[in-house]
Amino acid sequence: MRTSKIAAGIAFAALLAVSSACGSDDSDDSxxxxxxxxxxxxxxxxxxxxxxxxxxxxxxxxxxxxxxxxxxxxxxxxxxxxxxxxxxxxxxxxxxxxxxxxxxxxxxxxxxxxxxxxxxxxxxxxxxxxxxxxxxxxxxxxxxxxxxxxxxxxxxxxxxxxxxxxSAEEGYAANLVQLKKLSASKVAVVMVDNPTSHETYDKVISPAAVKLGLETKVFYVPAQSDWTVQSATVLAWGPDAISTYVAADALAAVPAFRSAGFSGHITAGSNTEIIPQLDPSVLDKVLFSAPYYLPEFxxxxxxxxxxxxxxxxxxxxxxxxxxxxxxxxxxxxxxxxxxxxxxxxxxxxxxxxxxxxxxxxxxxxxxxxxxxxxxxxxxxxxxxxxxCGTGNVYATPGADRTLAPLPDQPVDISAVLP
Amino acid sequence: MSEILLFLVLGLGVGAVYAALTLGVVLTYQGTGMINFAAAAMAAVPMYVYEELRHGRLTLPVPWLPSFDVGETPTWSAVAIAVAVAGLLGALTELAVSRPLRKAPPLAKVVAAVGILLTLQAVVGLKYGTVPLLRSVTLPQGVVELSGVNVAKDRLWLVGITLVLSVALAVWFKRSRMGLAIQASAENERAAGFARLSPNVTGLVTWTVSSMFTALILVLAGPATGTLSPSTMPLLVVPALAGALVARLSSLTVSLAGALTLGVVQSELQYLSQTKDWWPDWAKQGLTNVVPFVVIVVALFVLGRAIPTRGDDVRSSLPAVLIPRNRPRTVALWSAVGLAGLALTSGTYRFGVITSLAVSLIALSLVLLTGMLGQISLAQAAFAGVAGIVLSKLGDSVPFPLSLFIAATLAAVAGVFVGIPALRIRGAQLAVVTLAAALTLQDFVIANPKLVSATANLIPDPEIFGWDLSVRGGQSIARLPFGVLVLVIVVVAFVCVGNLMRAGTGRTMLAIRSNERAAAAIGINVPRVKLAAFAASSFLAGLGGGLIGYSRGQLSAESFGVFIGLSFLAVAYLQGITSVSGALLAGISASLGVVYVFMDRNLHLGSYYMLITGVSLILTVLFNPIGIAGKTRSDYEKARARFAPRRSPAKPAVRAVESGSGPAPVTTRRQIGDVTLSTRGITVRYGGVEAVSNIDIEVRAGEIVGLIGPNGAGKTSFVDALTGFARSSGQVELAGDRLDRRPAHDRARRGLVRTWQAGELFDDLTVADNVRVANETGNEALGMLRDIVRPSTPPAAAVERALALMSLTDVEERKPSELPLGRQKAVGMARALAIEPRVLLLDEPAAGLDSAESLAFGDQLRRIAGTGVGCLLIDHDMHLVMSVCDRVYVIEFGKQIAAGTPAAVRNDPRVLESYLGSQSFETAGVAADARAGREEVGS
CATH class of the missing domain: 3.40.50.2300 (Response regulator)
Structure with missing residues (x-):
């Protein structure tokens, strides 16, 4: 159970492990x-x-x-x-x-x-x-x-x-709203395989997608995955956008989707730590969210x-x-x-x-x-x-890997509130 | 179709990663007998070293050693350095852990491997951080088209490299002198000596080669391993163990095929379950991990054997069991200590006492199952978790304590299901299978969102007749009434288990632990006892899990995961898995127990806690393998022995004839009755070899019949066939009752009983208990319930008679190993007689006896036959055979070549030519010329 907990909780990294371009572990402590x-x-x-x-x-x-x-x-x-x-x-x-x-x-x-x-x-x-x-x-x-x-x-x-x-729920919903604004219609939702993910998809993401008129399908991935297999599984469904909730595994997931030929939008949560480790061409159309202003902004x-x-x-x-x-x-x-x-x-x-x-x-x-x-x-x-709070800001890295906020931030989630 | 092909190829990539670990695990097991649960954790180290080198740093896995800036390192240099580090790590593991544990029981090796895993996980976390890393791509990138499908080049390279390296390793293993020595040492270390290679050398080579092999492939695998993280990387060992199980931990080529197949199956399942609408939702959780394991377990069950056959390792090698006496005064004293522990503490310390008591039940379940019965289980935490789930599901609908009883009972049901493979798999393989079962329970039950809510799994507070027994109230985090409730349950459970251990059930379990074959041969229904033990032990674990649940107020599924199960086993082993006091100590040192609370409050170990835990585990296994409770008892016994009067050595059984110059005439009068045992067309085949071919024999009541033939003639195979220990065709009738389709234990219970050439005594039992346990067979499950209430019953008259007949009353309380060979043989005979057999099959009972002992044995045999028992004697001692037997059968190459009276046989030209040659025998004329039918013989 520890494994699924680790996998589940690794969502923490989405919110905590931001560094480097946004302050990496090895940065000069800007x-x-x-x-x-x-x-x-x-x-x-x-x-x-x-x-x-x-x-x-x-x-x-x-x-x-x-x-x-x-x-x-x-x-x-x-x-x-x-x-x-x-x-x-x-x-x-x-x-x-x-x-x-x-x-x-x-x-x-x-x-x-x-x-x-x-x-x-x-x-x-x-x-x-x-x-x-x-x-x-x-x-x-x-x-x-x-x-x-x-x-x-x-x-x-x-x-x-x-x-x-x-809340986490707001984050999931905002993600779909943002993708909808970017003209997505068929979104693959990739989540770590644990009870929380199953419940979140059923209770939050799926209803929000219905409200937005989006077609979604969830893909549960086990911990320690070969992302080439996982990306092939996801792309076999033919999505035009992908939401990933795999925490630090986004580091492997994003390049795997790109290597498999996917060129649409990919959301990678708050895992901005992956930015300096990936080629800018891979990062094109990859979206990140941030809970508050980071020193590097x-x-x-x-x-x-x-x-x-x-x-x-x-x-x-x-x-x-x-x-x-x-x-x-x-x-x-x-x-x-x-x-x-x-x-x-x-x-x-x-x-x-x-x-x-x-x-x-x-x-x-x-x-x-x-x-x-x-x-x-x-x-x-x-x-x-x-x-108690609200508001997520979505941004995408430019050619110099600097995060540029998308228009109309923070995302308005009023349309998908239950 | 193209997608199926795509996932097949991708699955091969995953399978290559598994293969790297699987082959390493199998090789290590062959060379050292250790199942390396830490294989993936060990492989993580060179992978980190490689990734660091790719970033211009040389960072070795030594916590206080700084990193060195080495600049840009060529890829292949980095690979070579990483693989060298792996080799060093493997060699260090051999020298520091594996070698000292070479002769340790499998359980100690399992615990040591867990210690290595925890240590390396901690070292990696401290040295390289806990944030997951993206693996560098080393192999050529890009895609190639295969049958219209674009496949990543690096996966194809990986599969190719793995195949080449694996085949090379397999050839080396199969053909080289070192490989052959490793294989030989897996069977018998002495045999390895024939290759003039010491176990130390083979062990060192095994660890080094397997570590380097695994590291090389995993370093090259790059992203195919997933991200690199100290928390998840060690889990890769689980599918690798599945592959190793397919290969029965022996064949490298089967391991390779198994691992690749597993990867493909997982990949295809992943594709189908995630993309096909017809796939049921409930079967998506944990599917890819669980299904292959279930298939493997089922396959092993089908292929396995209910009882070990000749050549199988049947040694338990566990520390001696400390049988509790359950004296009322002692129980009252310990209960008072527990009560004082609760009453004199408060807050976190009282909570620690309560947790210790609850966890001690889980440890007690291991004492019963592993300590007493020798069945290694890594699934006890999962059983506890099942009880926790049931309690949360029952909620307020069922009142306490019925709810707790139901929860523990359902845990027992889960235990029986997990125990089923244990009927055909044993030793280290069983450890892996129970690990698989724990994983299945974890992923498919405890973490299944259809069963368990992600948010609310509240467990209502216990209450009896309106009396609030909740663990906490307001600012009180550990209320005394709840502590007393837990104490009462624990005391009752410990007394019940203590009763079981000192009663017939305990003797039966120890007999199975000592030697499954011999246990079945005296009529013990080994599968039923195992299942009953799994049920009882899971019930105990369920009780513990339920109490933990009450103490938390909700189900915390993470408290019952796979690694928690490993740690339970490790702690129980270290504290003493063969004693109830060890279970108590295990509870005290458990997570959130008294010791944990003390250390947390007083020693601020911080980031080094995990490292210290892992190292401590290894050190304790190395220096105190019998556990703390065992050591304490051992020291106590030594001290007591120092002041106690010395016992006289075991007196030889042959003293009555020692002074005589020739065989003493036997005055026993025997009456030969009707045919009791008859066989028709008994045939035994081992593969293409027919070891026994159409043998027919008859043995009458009171008759002594010889079965002789040169070595390899098929005599023991024939006895194995008659008693159900070898597959055979033909008919076996005992007093008109067909036995040939009955299991071994049932044949014994019906009166067809054997002894063993090698004695096969129960070393964990005293002489008296060796004999007594043979008379206590039948109704094992009901007997267990009876023993809980009434553990002390006097031995049956048949037991007393058998001991007296074989002149063993003076050594009743000794262990068989303390006796000379002749008396050990007598114990085997007495054990067989205690079953009150109709026919006794004696497999070389005189082997190793000197002539005086042999003569004395002949006397005893006549006395046994004089009681109306038919005897079939197999022996090479022609003086004995010709002097005591009424008739003799002679076989050669599995075929009967002669039969008749001793006089007729010894003059048969075919017998003379093939076996007896020109030997002459003094038969003393004691049994010659006996004829079939009712006739008195003797002199």
Whole structure:
């Protein structure tokens, strides 16, 4: 089961592993020192004499999939909050860092620790075993917060978990909307073979396709596939566009489709890390989506530039060979957690798990870090999910491999909402 | 049609990747007896080295060693370096792991392979990162047209290279002195010595060559392997093992064909299932992985044998079983310890105690199945998962504890299905088949979206008569009532299993574990016992899975996957798979158990946790192969023995005749009755060779009949045929009852009992239990239920008589291996007598005995025949045969050449010419001139 979990959860890479052209693992850490970066305005430090506000942070680290950079980014974010944003209404923000290995056992262990050590909020970096935490957190009245739900249980734990980006469902639907706008009519949907994919196709993609008048067919691929076989299978159906939900395997999938002669649009999720590894001719008509502005984007809005600068400043001391985007995800998550506690704490003091759990249900705001839009946790942005935010930006690499946003972004999904 | 052709060719590419691993696995198994579950993880290392070189870096798989910038490396240099690294890794594995474990039981080797897998997975993750990499293309690119189908050139190159290299490897394996030595060592290490090559050399060559062979093909395969990732790459070993199974882990050419076929079948299935509307939705999940395995398992089942035949390895080589005594005081003490463990802890530690208790049930299921019965199962986690699914499906519709009972029962049903192949496959092959079964349960059941929801598989909290037994409530993450509930279930289960182990069921299981053939020969229905054990063990695993489910509050399917099953087996083995205390220790050290919680809270191992786990596993297998519980008990026994009075050595059985200068006259009066055993036209063929040809014999009640002939005459084959251990034609009648279509155990139960030339005693049982187990056959499944409740029953009178008759009462509590050969033979006789046979077939009982022992044996034989048992004696000791037998049959090249009284036979010219030559025999005149019919003989 670990295998399917890995395959399933590898969707995380779609959202986390972005680097290189968008900041690769081996890049010069452009986010850490972007040219022309403005100095950070002076901020307020937390009051060290006040009791800290404790959150539990769980993240994959040390197992067969390790995302240590998410934790490093989160810790940098906590430091930024405490040194520059005044902590949580003056209280220092403190995190219980709990490393998971993707198994339910490790995640349950983290949840137990958070409850035992009186954390007021559970914060997820990236954790495939997180679903197993839900009964523990729910019983203790502890809410879960994160950037994106990697697992189906977290995606649908309405009232118990809250994720600040758009839901996975929105991503799937937006994908079809975008392809429809590009004149696709027969879309092959390629997914990792696991229960989540089957359920997602049946409940989200297929109904959305019907609403859009698209013909779709799903192809489930096992982990560790020979993509020559898989691409031949898909192309035997004769699609004019292909949506891939195979996470990092997009690296092999995209060239395989091109080698087999497919010249239509291919969507590759957020796997922009594949861009520098592929020939520009292969990347033609390959679409990528991004949850928020990345340091490498040109024309970053001014309000977002400040976030990018803070991120760069506070991650500048980290090793150069890490994943910038994983760090950005961690940093973003820390900022959102602090914002939640700050907002709820202004109404009720002291902060307890119950208070936070009750407060997050009506929590909303105007602008998230690294984004221009806001969030509203009082109503899921996609029905039945834990998403508080919305909006996906689609872009395609040019001849120089630079991502250029497509027209009319973010994608309007109102036509396919259930 | 063109698409079918396209996928056939593409499937060959996939098959080539499998072939690289399959041939490596088979070669390694032949040379070292180790099934290399880590083959794909090992191959990943040179693949990473190659990819790094293509990017101008030399990065060796040593965690603290930095990368070296080497600039642009020519492709073939990079290939050569990567293959060299593979060779080094293979050699290191041989020297550090495989060689020290050469004589270890198969189970230890399985565990070591799991340790290697975990270690390398961790090393690769630490060294090369966990983000998947795109494989570089090494072979020529482009497409060629074949019968109107465009096929990728690199796949054709890959298939061609694989075929050439595989054939070369097969020829080397078949023709070279080293290859022949490796094959010989697979059968018998001493035989390999005839090629003047030590096992150390063959082992080193095997590991090195197989690693380099696999690495070379996989490095060249490029994208055909899929992306390179430490989390998914090791899984490639699963289809490779399927190919290896097809080849029965022996033939390289069959392995090649099997792997290529598997690739093609997967490819075609992938195409058909994904593109054809008529393909049912429910059969799409995990299809390509599961179907080939199911076919292979079925094929192996059909081709396999219910009981091993001559030449099959029947040794279990497992550590000695520690039989629990289940004294009420001890049970109460341990229950109190458990209760204290729950009451004195709280929070995560109490949760750890609860998890340890629940997991100990899964480990206990392995103690029963693997420790007691010798059946290696990697599917226990899957059985636990089945129970978890059932609980989540039942929801609130069935109240606790009925819901838990139903869940465990359905897990037992799954266990019986998985156990069916175990009836015909054994040893390391069974480990692979259960791995396949676990994969099938994982993909087709536990992860099937038609059965399991991706989001909600809640398990309701247990409750009895309104009493809330839920694991958690509010801020309490581990409530005491739930802990007590788990403790009660665990104590009851441990007591029940302890009862089974010390009762007849336990003796029967140990008999099978020791020697399946001998077990069948004393009337044990081996298949039924195996299935019953699979059911009982799966029930236990199901209980454990159910309790884990209750502790989580929902089904977490990932807790019951294939690799979790491997880790359960590994931990159970290390803690002591042959003792119930080992099961407890396994629970304590399980994931989320007490030790896990302690380490997590106090030792921050971080990224090195997995590496430390893998290395620890290997080190423990190497230095403490009997497990921690076994070692503790062993040390305790040693300490106790130091202070206990020394026992006298086993007294020889022949003391009564030692002082005599000649054979003592036997006063036993025998009465020869009607024909009890008669055979007509017994014929045995091995391939084109007719080993036994139309042999007819008769044996009367109380009669001693000899069957003699030169070596290779077919005597043992004839006995094998009569007792159901060799396929034969012809009629076998025992007291008018046709036996020739009955299984071996049934023939024994009806009174046709044999002994073995090689003794074939149950080394895991004492002398008394060796004899007793033969008298406890029949109704194995019901007997199991009876033994749970009433484990202590006195031995039957027939057992006491047999022990007394063979003068074994003074060594009842010894192990057979502690006795001299003559007394071991007597144990074999007593075991056969305890069945109360009508006819006893004695296969060279005097072989290895000195003349005094032989004479004493003759006396015992007359006494046995005096009880009315007909005896057929096969032996080369002509003094014995001619002195005790009433009649003698002589066979040569499978054909009967003479029959009659000893006097008539020894004067038969054909017998003299072919067998006896000019030998003369002192027969003491004890049995000469016996005639058929009712007649008293003796002197």
């Amino acid at each position: 986010s850490a020192a972007p040219s022309g970066r403005a100095a950070l305005p002076s901020g307020t430090a937390a009051d060290g004499s006040m009791n800290p506000v404790t959150v539990g942070f769980h993240n994959l680290e040390g197992g067969s999939i390790s995302l240590a950079d998410v934790r490093l980014g989160f810790e940098a974010g906590v430091k930024y909050v405490n040194e520059h944003l005044g902590g949580v209404n003056g209280h220092p923000l403190k995190a219980i860092a709990c490393k998971t290995d993707g198994t339910p056992e490790a995640s349950v262990n983290c949840a137990n620790q958070f409850v035992e050590q009186k954390a007021v909020l559970a914060v997820q970096g990236a954790d495939f075993g997180a679903d197993a935490m839900l009964p523990v957190l729910k019983s203790a009245g502890l809410a879960e917060l994160g950037s994106f739900p990697l697992t189906p249980g977290m995606d649908t734990a309405v009232g118990d978990a809250y994720f600040m980006q758009g 040109a024309d970053i809005p001014a309000e977002v530039r400040g976030d990018i600068d803070a991120f760069a400043e506070y991650t500048s001391g980290l090793p150069k060979d890490g994943s910038v985007t994983q760090r950005q995800t961690g940093f973003y998550t820390a900022l959102m957690a602090a914002q939640l506690l700050r907002d709820v704490g202004t109404k009720t003091d002291p902060l307890t798990a119950e208070v936070v759990h009750a407060g997050v249900k009506t929590w909303k705001g105007d602008r998230q870090p690294f984004r221009t839009n806001g969030w509203d946790c009082s109503k899921p942005s996609w029905p039945g999910t834990t998403a």
